[in-house]
Amino acid sequence: MKRVSFAEFGGPDVLRLEDAEEPHAGPGQIRIAVRVAGVNPIDWRIREGQFQKTRPIALPAGVGQDAAGVVDEVGEGVEGVEAGDPVFGRGSDTYAEFAVLSAWARMPENLTFEEAAGYPSVVETALRIIRQVGVQSGQTLLVSGASGGVGSAVLQIARDRGIKVIGTAGAANQDYLRCLGALATTYGEGWVERVRELGRVDAALDLAGSGVIRELIELTGDPQKVVSIADLGAPQLGVRFSGVTGNVPQALAEAVDLISRGKLHIPVEKSYPLAEAAAAHIDSRAGHSRGRRVIVV
Incomplete structure (x- = not known):
């Protein structure tokens, strides 16, 4: 089978499309014929070696953890799913023609694989x-x-829970944030004042790692009311860095519920062929996206 891998840490140029042995589902796992793989910032962070001190991996290594596809192998002890079922979920080395998933859910009928x-x-x-x-x-x-x-996802889940959201993004994405129910403003000079004009802030999330932790603490009044998923230096200011995965099966079940109720839709901004995984990483790292980037297998 074809898969994307890397034999050394570095920039997107270290990614290679190679022939590899097919993986097989172990106990509690399934294997899918991958139709589409999701592109996440953690994919290029791992490729760059950012987590080697905390979560070391052996090289050469595959890439990717999200995918949607068709079940073609069911591991021991797995129930409720069989070959031919369309599923989406979390696994390993998903930039490939076949991948093993450790958490999955049946795809809602109104979703495409992308x-x-x-x-x-x-x-x-x-x-x-x-x-x-x-x-x-x-x-x-x-x-x-x-x-x-x-x-x-945060904006739509928050809205479903009755939480008011103020979102910052580039000028081109202001209408997009408003369509998701948020009060929107741009980042850049004067953004803290613009946020204050929109109302009091009870809690804050840093999703971009753009060096705004001090300002988020200022706006909330308490570092304990701020969480970052992108700034590795956040703990030095007393802010929690959230990098440990939670309950994925439960999250997938909640995603299915939200999607089925029409409360959650994440658009695909751009799709890439498997051979252009490096371009997907370059674009993901550049940010300013609207929704998701995916790799079509």
């Missing part, structure tokens, strides 16, 4: 950080870098 591949990690992350920051119905949540995949 759309479904963009949900697993962003929904799990969104649910986790909303819980960790402790924001409640009736309160206001500030989301810095709100137009990407996680931000799109």
Whole structure:
């Protein structure tokens, strides 16, 4: 089978499309014929070696953790799914023709494979950080870098829970944030004052890692009311860095519920062929996205 891998840490040029042995489902796992793989910032962060001190991996290594596809192998002890079922979920080395998933859910009928591949990690992350920051119905949540995949999920989940959201994004994405129910403003000079004009902030999320942790603390009045998923230096200022995955099966089940009720839709901004995984990483790292990027296998 074909898969994307890298034999050394570095820039996107270290990615290679290679022939590899097919993986097989172990106990509690399934294997899918991958139709589409999701692109997440953690994919290029791992490729760059950012997590080697905390979560080392052996090289050469595959890439990717999200995918949607068709079940073609079911591991021991797995029930409720069989070959031929369309599913989406979380696994390993998903930039490939076949991948093993450790958490999955049956795809809602109104989703395409391209759309479904963009949900697993962003929904799990969104649910986790909303819980960790402790924001409640009736309160206001500030989301810095709100137009990407996680931000799109946070805004819609928050709205479903009765949480008011203020989102920052580039000028081109202001209408997009408003369509998701947020009060929108641009980042850049004077953004703190613009946020204050929109209302009091009870909690804040840093999704972009753009060096705004001090300002988020200032706006909330308490570092414990701020959570970051993108700034590795956040703990030095007393802010929680959320990088440990939570309950993925539960998150997928909640995603299915939200999607089925029409409360959650994350658009696909751009699709790439498997051979252009490097371009997908370059674009993901550049940010300013609206929704998700995916790789079509």
